[in-house]
Amino acid sequence: MASDRTLLPLARARQPLYAGLDLGGTNIKSALVDDAGDVVAFHSEPTHASRGPEDAAARMGRAVHALASRVGVAAADIARVGLGSPGPLDLEAGTIVRAGNLPGWDGFPLRDRVASHAGCAVTFANDANAAAYGEFWVGSARGASSLVLLTLGTGVGGGIIIGDVNVEGAHSHGSECGHMIVDPSPAARMCPCGQPGHLEAYASATSLTAMAAEQLAAGVGGTLAEAVAAGEQLTPILLAREAERGDRVAHGVLMDAARWLGIGIVSLMHAIDPAVVALGGAMTFGRDDHPVGRAFLARIRDEVHRRTFPLLAERTSICYAGLGGDAGAIGAAGLARLAHRGHSG
Ligand SMILES: [Zn+2]
Numbered sequence: 001m002a003s004d005r006t007l008l009p010l011a012r013a014r015q016p017l018y019a020g021l022d023l024g025g026t027n028i029k030s031a032l033v034d035d036a037g038d039v040v041a042f043h044s045e046p047t048h049a050s051r052g053p054e055d056a057a058a059r060m061g062r063a064v065h066a067l068a069s070r071v072g073v074a075a076a077d078i079a080r081v082g083l084g085s086p087g088p089l090d091l092e093a094g095t096i097v098r099a100g101n102l103p104g105w106d107g108f109p110l111r112d113r114v115a116s117h118a119g120c121a122v123t124f125a126n127d128a129n130a131a132a133y134g135e136f137w138v139g140s141a142r143g144a145s146s147l148v149l150l151t152l153g154t155g156v157g158g159g160i161i162i163g164d165v166n167v168e169g170a171h172s173h174g175s176e177c178g179h180m181i182v183d184p185s186p187a188a189r190m191c192p193c194g195q196p197g198h199l200e201a202y203a204s205a206t207s208l209t210a211m212a213a214e215q216l217a218a219g220v221g222g223t224l225a226e227a228v229a230a231g232e233q234l235t236p237i238l239l240a241r242e243a244e245r246g247d248r249v250a251h252g253v254l255m256d257a258a259r260w261l262g263i264g265i266v267s268l269m270h271a272i273d274p275a276v277v278a279l280g281g282a283m284t285f286g287r288d289d290h291p292v293g294r295a296f297l298a299r300i301r302d303e304v305h306r307r308t309f310p311l312l313a314e315r316t317s318i319c320y321a322g323l324g325g326d327a328g329a330i331g332a333a334g335l336a337r338l339a340h341r342g343h344s345g
Contacts, residue, residue, distance in 0.1 A: 007040055013038065015035060016078075016079035017034055018082065019032055019081045019082070019336070021081065021083045022329040023047065023056070023084065027044050027046060027047055030063040030064065030067055031330055032068065032333075033329075037330060037333075037334060049101070053102070053104075053108040053113070054108075061117020062117070064078065065119075079340045080122075080336040081118050081120045081122045081336055082125065082331075082334070083125070083332055084129070085125070085127055086126075087126045087172070088176075089125075094122075096108065096110060110124070123336045126168070128175065129166050129167075129168065129331075130328045130335060131280060131327040132160065132161050134327035134332075135149050135280065136149075138330065139278070139321060140276060140319055144317075145162075146161060148177065148272065150264075150281075151280045152282070152283040153282045155178055155204050155206070156177070156200040156203050157177075158178055160175040160177070166338075178191075178200035179191065179199070180268075182263050182264050182267075183196075183197040183202070183260075188201070202260035205236045205283045208236055209234050212239055213234055215252075215253070216228060222247040222248050222249055222250075223250075224239070225249070227242060236282075236285075240286070240292045244292050254285070254299075258297075258300045258303065259300075261300050261303075262300045265277050265304055266307045270312075276317045277317070277319075278322075280327060284320055
């Protein structure tokens with residue numbers, strides 16, 4: 001499967017080339033990217049997580065070779081490979097510590113096995129950090145000095161880039177913005193990580209559908225209740241559709257998630273003061289192109305404005321991310337480029 005992104009002809013690519021791999025629970029995306037961040041080749045294939053990590057590592061190595069041969073270069077011409085993986089990770093060891101969507105992969109020497117199959121050094125990164133670097137390098141924060149990216153999907157991922165530094169932390173747990181505490185009250189919702197009150201418990205697809213289901217179970221009526229009673233599956237897509245139609249539960253759940261995101265974003269702004277806060281991931285409701293996406297972002301901005309300093313409210317850009325689902329692969333290639341240029345390992 002190819003990306004819908006326009007590919008740059010190799011003749012116009014700026015050397016050297018880097019390969020980026022974005023390992024997800026469902027798909028592995030790979031991109032061959034030039035020195036300016038333009039994509040010259042793209043590939044996506046199912047992860048087949050149940051086949052185990054060695055099988056996937058071998059296929060990721062083959063994908064790097066396939067990308068090279070597709071544009072007529074030798075794999076040896078690829079300067080370095082970047083690999084973004086679900087975490088938490090042990091970046092020093094090159095292993096996954098615990099990934100909920102890749103059961104049984106914990107402790108596998110993923111970075112080194114992919115390097116062995118690709119025949120090339122691999123830069124290892126958390127997938128959300130890789131996506132953040134992609135947005136920082138050639139996406140929504142291009143030209144900005146710093147970025148926080150929140151990826152809204154099954155969970156809430158986070159990436160923080162400050163002046164070409166990917167904030168990984170002392171123990172590979174930096175930028176875990178989804179696990180910031182936003183609600184310390186005894187009634188706080190439980191995060192999938194096992195701790196209460198984290199942002200992910202209020203602003204992920206999982207939590208939105210759970211919150212809507214609770215209201216429906218309590219007997220709140222409306223078009224969402226009717227759709228679910230008629231057999232439709234309760235998903236963020238259904239919530240967005242019914243919110244657009246004016247359903248009270250669907251609209252309320254979306255706006256509540258936006259409010260919690262605003263609260264989390266204010267804490268990030270006060271800790272880091274980033275130039276850009278970008279929102280990416282599957283759960284962005286059509287982004288600026290759709291009324292629900294626009295209302296969601298407006299509610300986030302409104303909450304931020306209520307709670308931050310006037311100067312930050314005025315100057316911090318809060319927007320949707322620009323690279324879509326390719327950000328992780330492009331950003332992984334970008335992190336490989338940084339390592340190749342000697343910024344970090
Ligand atoms: Zn958590």
